Every structure is written in structure tokens, then in C-alpha cells.
Amino acid sequence: MDMMKKVPISEQDPKVRATNFDEVCLGYTAEEAMAEASRCLQCKHHPCVGNCPVGIDIPGFIKEIAEGNFEKAAHVLAEYTALPAVCGRVCPQELQCEQKCVRGIKGEPVAIGKLERFAADWARENNVQVGKTKEKNGFKVAVIGSGPAGITCAGDLAKEGYDVTIFEALHEPGGVLVYGIPEFRLPKDKVVKPEIENLKRLGVKIETDVIVGRTVTIDTLLNKEGFHAVFIGSGAGLPMFMGIPGENYNGVFSANEFLTRNNLMKAYRDDYDTPIKVGKKVAVVGGGNVAMDAARTALRLGADVTIVYRRTEKELPARVEEVHHAKEEGVKFELLTNPIEILGDEKGWVRGMRCIRMELGEPDSSGRRRPIPIEGSEFEIEVDTVIMALGTSPNPLIASTTAGLEVNKRGCIVVDENGQTTREGVFAGGDIVTGAATVILAMGAGKVAAQGIDKYIKEKYGQKADA
Numbered sequence: 140m141d142m143m144k145k146v147p148i149s150e151q152d153p154k155v156r157a158t159n160f161d162e163v164c165l166g167y168t169a170e171e172a173m174a175e176a177s178r179c180l181q182c183k184h185h186p187c188v189g190n191c192p193v194g195i196d197i198p199g200f201i202k203e204i205a206e207g208n209f210e211k212a213a214h215v216l217a218e219y220t221a222l223p224a225v226c227g228r229v230c231p232q233e234l235q236c237e238q239k240c241v242r243g244i245k246g247e248p249v250a251i252g253k254l255e256r257f258a259a260d261w262a263r264e265n266n267v268q269v270g271k272t273k274e275k276n277g278f279k280v281a282v283i284g285s286g287p288a289g290i291t292c293a294g295d296l297a298k299e300g301y302d303v304t305i306f307e308a309l310h311e312p313g314g315v316l317v318y319g320i321p322e323f324r325l326p327k328d329k330v331v332k333p334e335i336e337n338l339k340r341l342g343v344k345i346e347t348d349v350i351v352g353r354t355v356t357i358d359t360l361l362n363k364e365g366f367h368a369v370f371i372g373s374g375a376g377l378p379m380f381m382g383i384p385g386e387n388y389n390g391v392f393s394a395n396e397f398l399t400r401n402n403l404m405k406a407y408r409d410d411y412d413t414p415i416k417v418g419k420k421v422a423v424v425g426g427g428n429v430a431m432d433a434a435r436t437a438l439r440l441g442a443d444v445t446i447v448y449r450r451t452e453k454e455l456p457a458r459v460e461e462v463h464h465a466k467e468e469g470v471k472f473e474l475l476t477n478p479i480e481i482l483g484d485e486k487g488w489v490r491g492m493r494c495i496r497m498e499l500g501e502p503d504s505s506g507r508r509r510p511i512p513i514e515g516s517e518f519e520i521e522v523d524t525v526i527m528a529l530g531t532s533p534n535p536l537i538a539s540t541t542a543g544l545e546v547n548k549r550g551c552i553v554v555d556e557n558g559q560t561t562r563e564g565v566f567a568g569g570d571i572v573t574g575a576a577t578v579i580l581a582m583g584a585g586k587v588a589a590q591g592i593d594k595y596i597k598e599k600y601g602q603k604a605d606a
């Protein structure tokens with residue numbers, strides 16, 4: 140075994156997986172996981188831990204895997220994270236824990252994420268129950284949104300004995316984990332649904348199809364329905380568009396709508412009748428994880444797909460692994476290119492896109508070199524579908540229907556170090572506070588807010604609610 144390199148992990152063949160929605164990465168076997176875990180040097184200063192947003196005891200759980208104690212590894216993980224099977228799959232590990240791994244100085248870092256996934260999958264497949272629940276304390280907390288922030292906050296509070304109800308706008312709980320990230324990266328039945336079932340086992344009630352701000356307001360929850368505190372984890376699901384001519388033609392989608400139709404409403408399956416029109420030639424505008432997910436989904440629906448991105452490959456914000464997988468599957472890249480107009484036919488359907496070539500100038504406020512259009516370099520590409528994956532922002536509904544909630548100029552709710560908003564008893568966390576970010580950061584924020592809510596309620600009402 141070459142200790143400088145990660146133990147290779149099995150993946151579906153690119154040609155085969157480009158035609159199905161099954162998971163790309165097949166995960167480690169027990170022997171492979173133990174071999175990979177044995178590469179961990181158990182460093183005294185473990186720099187990997189400092190670069191994990193929730194500070195998981197990485198050498199601790201890896202040591203248990205190396206010794207074949209998979210159940211113990213799952214218990215170590217459970218002390219820090221509610222969703223290890225999810226984070227092991229979708230965390231940007233190369234920029235977090237693995238970036239600081241000492242093994243990475245001379246060779247490849249330890250495959251921390253893949254080992255986390257292994258331990259979590261093993262625990263689920265072997266029905267290992269992690270986490271204990273305290274006696275009920277009679278206090279009621281409402282959680283708005285069932286993404287990673289809401290799931291974590293609800294789970295932590297339920298374990299502390301709170302009576303928690305999640306209100307979710309969509310018909311299925313899970314947030315971006317169910318409607319955004321596709322099946323081939325994060326299997327829903329295998330990984331996400333069991334996490335939701337775990338929450339229910341802890342006693343958390345989930346009311347779907349409830350839009351807070353419309354069906355019910357935060358004021359009603361606090362003043363009339365007897366909730367002692369509210370957590371807002373409603374994410375940042377409002378898509379942005381470029382504001383160029385032609386964005387109203389039929390065949391222009393936001394990536395969020397496109398992915399929701401596929402993932403949540405199963406447009407890719409013949410036994411569902413969700414309408415989706417994906418043409419033969421699709422352009423996806425953007426370079427983040429959302430763009431890669433939309434492109435790889437369109438490819439699996441049979442289209443010829445090109446990513447159009449205004450900077451170079453080096454600046455692509457998507458995870459390296461996702462870009463690599465997209466290329467392997469046959470997604471094309473038109474880099475240093477920006478759309479300036481979407482062209483339509485006489486019936487109002489997309490027929491092409493006018494673009495302009497770009498070059499990179501001085502760094503902008505994000506630290507990345509600013510793309511500048513090259514005069515006279517306009518050209519047309521023939522496409523019949525355009526998917527805009529330019530980022531998302533928080534939906535203003537909740538802030539506009541709740542008195543006393545301060546938002547910043549990006550529309551994000553402002554919170555203090557305990558996750559409390561400017562309205563007493565109302566807490567928030569995840570993408571609604573940070574803008575579009577990551578699963579692990581949303582989870583971390585849900586955890587902080589759960590502690591903040593516990594402290595707030597007990598200081599205000601005592602240890603138990605009046606019977």
C-alpha cells in the first residue's frame with residue numbers, strides 16, 4: 140500500500156453513470172476504510188480539526204475505524220454532527236478538514252470525508268442508535284424550514300426534552316438536501332430520509348405545506364399557539380437572474396426550479412408526470428456546485444450540455460471533485476465567456492444565446508480577478524434551454540411579515556453570537572443568515588441556536604414549563 144496516496148474508492152463508470160441517477164461514488168468497503176484510516180498519523184496538534192466548522196474529533200473517529208470499531212466511530216461523530224452521512228458526501232473537504240491534513244504536505248491527505256461517510260453508512264445499515272433524549276420539559280419551540288439548519292436545531296432541542304414542531308413550506312422535509320442536491324450525489328431514500336425518520340423518532344413533529352408568513356405568522360406562533368421560541372432556518376432559495384434581454388423566453392430556467400422539478404418532483408422518472416422540457420442543447424450559466432448539479436442532471440436527461448462561466452477553470456467556485464466528475468461524464472466548458480442576450484424564436488422558445496469573450500483584470504472585492512468583456516468578441520451559440528445558476532438570496536417573506544427583525548442589505552437576518560435575532564425569542568441560522576453557504580455551516584448555526592434557545596427559555600421560564 141502506498142501510504143502517500145488515498146486508498147482508491149469505487150465509482151460508477153462515467154459512461155454508465157451519465158445515463159442514470161444512481162450514486163456516483165460507491166463508498167469504501169470495511170477493509171478499504173480500515174486501510175485508509177491507518178494512514179492517519181494521529182497528530183498531537185491535529186490541524187484537521189481546527190479546519191472543520193463543527194470541530195469533529197477527526198483523529199478520534201478515524202482511530203476507531205482503523206481498529207475496526209465502527210460503532211464507536213459513529214458515536215464519536217454523533218457528539219459533533221447530526222448529519223455525518225450527508226457531510227461525508229457533500230462537505231467541501233478539500234477546503235476544510237483535508238486541506239490542513241499533515242498527510243497532505245508530502246502526499247494526499249487522509250480521506251476524512253469518505254471515512255466519515257463510511258462510519259455513518261455502517262451505523263445506519265447496522266441500526267446503531269446514537270444520541271439520547273432527556274425527559275420532556277414542557278416547552279414548545281417552532282422551527283421554520285427543514286434544511287440542515289432546521290434539522291440540527293430541532294434534533295438538538297428534542298434531545299434536550301423540548302416539544303419541537305418543524306414548519307416546512309414544501310411537501311417533503313429536507314430543504315436543499317431533497318430539492319437541490321441531486322440523487323447521484325446524495326441518495327434520498329438511503330441517506331436523507333433516514334435522517335428525517337431519526338428526527339421523528341426523537342419526537343419532532345413535522346408539518347409540511349406550511350408557509351410561515353402566509354399560512355401562519357411568527358407572531359401567531361408566539362402569541363397564540365403557545366410556542367416559547369422560534370428558530371428560522373428558511374434558507375436562501377430565491378434565484379438570481381442576469382437581467383439580460385430574453386430571460387423570459389420559454390426554456391429559460393433558474394437552476395433551483397430545474398433541480399426542484401427533478402429531485403423533489405421526480406421529473407426524471409417515467410412513473411411521475413412532472414413536466415420538464417429539457418432540449419437537445421443546454422447551456423448552464425455559472426460555475427458553482429449548483430451549476431455542476433444542474434449540468435450533470437441535464438446530461439442525464441439526454442442533453443448535450445455546456446457550462447458557460449465568465450472566469451477561468453481556476454476560479455470555478457464548485458468543488459474540484461464535482462468539476463472532475465462533470466468533465467468525465469461529458470459536460471463541456473465554455474470558459475471566459477458571458478451571455479449578453481438570450482435569443483428566441485417566433486413562438487417564444489429559446490433558440491440560442493449571444494455571448495461575449497472575457498479576460499481577467501485586477502482582483503475585485505471577492506479577491507478573484509475581475510472578468511472584463513473583450514470588445515468585438517461577441518458570438519452566438521445554438522441552444523434550446525438555458526439554466527441560470529448565478530446564486531440565490533433569502534426570500535424576504537418572513538422578515539417582511541415579522542415585526543422587529545433586522546435584516547442587512549443582502550436581505551439576510553441579523554443575529555448575535557447565540558443565534559438570537561433582534562426580536563426577543565426569535566433565533567435564526569443557516570443560509571437565511573449567511574446567504575448561500577454550505578451544509579456544515581448551516582448545521583453549525585442550527586447547533587449554536589439550539590444552545591441559545593435552551594439558555595433563553597430556561598433563564599426566562601425556569602427549568603420546566605408550568606403544567
Ligand code: FAD
Nearest residue numbers: 284286287288308314315319351374569570576577578581
Ligand atoms: P435550506 O437547505 O435551504 O432549507 C430551508 C428550508 O426552509 C427549505 O426546505 C424551504 O422550503 C423552507 N422554507 C423557506 N421559506 C419558508 C417559509 N416561509 N415557511 C416554511 N418553510 C420555509 N453545500 C455543501 O456543503 N456542499 C454541496 O455540495 C452543496 N451543493 C449544493 C447544491 C445545490 C443545488 C444547492 C442549491 C446548494 C448546495 N449547497 C451545498 C448549499 C447547501 O445545501 C446550503 O447551504 C444548505 O442547505 C443551507 O441549509 P439551510 O438549512 O439554511 O437551508
Ligand code: SF4
Nearest residue numbers: 191226230235236252
Ligand atoms: Fe471534514 Fe466536513 Fe466532516 Fe468536518 S464535517 S470533518 S469539514 S467532512
Ligand code: SF4
Nearest residue numbers: 179180182187240241
Ligand atoms: Fe490524521 Fe491528517 Fe488529522 Fe493528522 S491532520 S490527525 S494525519 S487526519
